[in-house]
Amino acid sequence: MFNLAVYLPYLVNRAGVRLAEAFSDELEAYGVTLPMWRVMAALDHRDGQRVGRLAAMTSIEISTLSRLLAAMERKELLSRRRSETDARSVTVSLTDYGRGITDKIIPTALRYEEVALAGFSAAEVEALKAMLVRVFENLDALDSVASSGRRQIA
Amino acid sequence: MFNLAVYLPYLVNRAGVRLAEAFSDELEAYGVTLPMWRVMAALDHRDGQRVGRLAAMTSIEISTLSRLLAAMERKELLSRRRSETDARSVTVSLTDYGRGITDKIIPTALRYEEVALAGFSAAEVEALKAMLVRVFENLDALDSVASSGRRQIA
DNA sequence: TTACAATATTTGCAAAGACAACAAAATCGT
DNA sequence: ACGATTTTGTTGTCTTTGCAAATATTGTAA
Numbered sequence: 001m002f003n004l005a006v007y008l009p010y011l012v013n014r015a016g017v018r019l020a021e022a023f024s025d026e027l028e029a030y031g032v033t034l035p036m037w038r039v040m041a042a043l044d045h046r047d048g049q050r051v052g053r054l055a056a057m058t059s060i061e062i063s064t065l066s067r068l069l070a071a072m073e074r075k076e077l078l079s080r081r082r083s084e085t086d087a088r089s090v091t092v093s094l095t096d097y098g099r100g101i102t103d104k105i106i107p108t109a110l111r112y113e114e115v116a117l118a119g120f121s122a123a124e125v126e127a128l129k130a131m132l133v134r135v136f137e138n139l140d141a142l143d144s145v146a147s148s149g150r151r152q153i154a
Numbered sequence: 155m156f157n158l159a160v161y162l163p164y165l166v167n168r169a170g171v172r173l174a175e176a177f178s179d180e181l182e183a184y185g186v187t188l189p190m191w192r193v194m195a196a197l198d199h200r201d202g203q204r205v206g207r208l209a210a211m212t213s214i215e216i217s218t219l220s221r222l223l224a225a226m227e228r229k230e231l232l233s234r235r236r237s238e239t240d241a242r243s244v245t246v247s248l249t250d251y252g253r254g255i256t257d258k259i260i261p262t263a264l265r266y267e268e269v270a271l272a273g274f275s276a277a278e279v280e281a282l283k284a285m286l287v288r289v290f291e292n293l294d295a296l297d298s299v300a301s302s303g304r305r306q307i308a
Numbered sequence: 309t310t311a312c313a314a315t316a317t318t319t320g321c322a323a324a325g326a327c328a329a330c331a332a333a334a335t336c337g338t
Numbered sequence: 339a340c341g342a343t344t345t346t347g348t349t350g351t352c353t354t355t356g357c358a359a360a361t362a363t364t365g366t367a368a
Binding site for chain 1: 156157158159160161162163164165166167168169170171172173174176177192195196198199211213260263264266267269270271272273274278279281282283285286287288289290292293294
C-alpha cells in the first residue's frame with residue numbers, strides 16, 4: 001500500500017515548499033526574490049564562482065540561472081566578467097552593494113532556520129542535516145551514472 | 155558566519171530538487187508530469203477530495219492546481235464534479251484509467267524512495283521522516299498565525 | 309592544425325507558478 | 339427573511355522555470 005504520509009519525496013517537498021514560501025515573504029523587505037537570495041548565499045559562501053558551479057550549488061538550471069544573473073546584474077547585486085584563467089567561463093562576484101544586502105539578510109535567514117528547527121535538540125539538528133546530505137548524495141551518485149559523472153561542487 | 159553547507163533550507167531544497175528531477179525522468183515513461191503524479195498520489199491516498207484540500211496536500215497553489223486538474227481531466231486521468239453536500243466545492247476522483255496508471259507508478263516510486271534512502275537504517279528513516287514532519291509543522295504554525303489559521307489537512 | 313569538448317548565452321516554447329478579479333454558493337447576524 | 343460576509347473554485351494575466359537547440363568562444367587532444 002502507498003502511504004503518502006511517510007513517503008520521503010512528499011515530506012521533503014512539503015517541507016521545502018513551506019520553507020520557501022515563508023522565507024520569500026521575509027525577503028520582500030530586502031527587494032530580492034528567493035532564487036536571488038540563493039545565489040547571493042552561494043556567493044557569500046564562496047565569491048567569484050563560475051556560472052556552472054553556481055548552478056550546481058544553487059540547484060538552479062543553467063539557462064534559468066543565466067537569466068537570473070542578468071537580472072541581478074541589472075540590479076547591481078553582482079557582476080560578471082570573463083575568467084582570466086579560462087576565457088570560456090564567466091566569474092560571478094557580489095558587488096559591494098550586493099554583499100551589503102546579503103549581510104543584512106543572513107541574520108534573518110538564521111533566525112528563520114531556528115524557527116523551522118524549534119524544539120530540535122542540537123543532536124537532532126545535526127542528524128537531520130547529515131541525513132539530508134546523504135539523500136542528496138545517493139541521488140547524485142545515481143545521476144552521475146546516468147549522465148557520465150560531472151556535477152561536482154566542492 | 156554563514157555556512158551554506160549546514161543551512162537547513164539549502165539542504166532541503168537541494169535534496170528536493172534532486173528528488174524531483176530524477177523522478178520526473180522516470181515519470182516520462184508513464185506520460186505524466188511530476189505535479190500530475192503528486193495529485194494522483196494524493197488521490198490514491200484519499201479519493202474524492204475537494205480542490206482546496208488537494209491543494210493543501212500537494213502544496214500546489216490553488217489556481218495552478220485548478221488548471222492542472224483541467225489538463226488531467228482532458229487526459230482522462232480524473233474527473234471533477236460538484237459536491238452534493240456543498241455546491242461550492244468540487245470533488246476530484248481518479249478515473250479507472252487514472253487509477254491504473256497510478257498503480258503502475260507506485261512501485262516505481264517506492265523503489266525510487268529506496269534508492270534515495272540507500273544505506274539508511276530503519277530507525278534513521280523513521281527519524282528523518284518524523285523530523286521533516288516537525289519542520290513542516292513548525293512553519294505551518296507560523297503561517298497559521300499570519301493568515302488566521304486555515305489550511306488543515308487530515 | 310583539425311576535430312572535438314567544455315562553457316556560457318540566447319531563444320522558443322510549453323509547463324508551472326503567483327496574484328488579482330470574479331462567480332456561485334453557503335453562512336452569519338440581525 | 340434578508341443583506342453582508344465568507345468560502346470555494348475558476349479565469350485572466352503576467353512571470354518564472356525547464357528543456358532543447360543553436361551559437362560563440364575557448365580549451366584540449368589526435
